[in-house]
Amino acid sequence: MTSELPAAVQQLIAATNSGDVEGFLGSFSDDGVVDDWGREFRGREAIREWSDREYIGKQITLDLTSSAVAGDSATVTTIVGGNGYNGPSTFIFDVSGARVSRMTIRE
Incomplete structure (x- = not known):
């Protein structure tokens, strides 16, 4: 994992890869948002x-x-695997303090 990514983003990605739903949810601020292709x-x-x-x-x-990290935003390009969508995807994370405030998923 890239060390320059904010700790909250690193935690979210690690929780995703290990299937840790509580760790994944804990990465978000209380009013966090997931934007999954506009939903x-x-x-x-x-x-x-x-x-x-x-x-x-x-x-x-x-x-x-x-x-890439710019201010309070990190953009991560990935290859998604699992039992749903598989393929390239871009995730944009907005970070507020020690938590992710928004995770935007795009192609």
């Missing part, structure tokens, strides 16, 4: 429900191919 899930309960259906529940893995 927004706000707050930990909504994120958990989305994750159970489409993310951790699908045993998603993220194999990082590149990353």
Whole structure:
């Protein structure tokens, strides 16, 4: 994992790859948002429900191919694996303090 990524992003990616839903949810601020191709899930309960259906529940893995950090934003290019979508994807993480405030998923 790239050491320049904010700790909250590193934690979120590690939790994703290990299937740790509590660690994944703990990476987000209380009012965090997942934007999955324009569909927004706000707050930990909504994120958990989305994750159970489409993310951790699908045993998603993220194999990082590149990353860039600019201010409080990190962009990570990955190859997604698991039992759902498989292929390249870009994740944009907005970080506020020690937590991810927004995770945006794009192609």
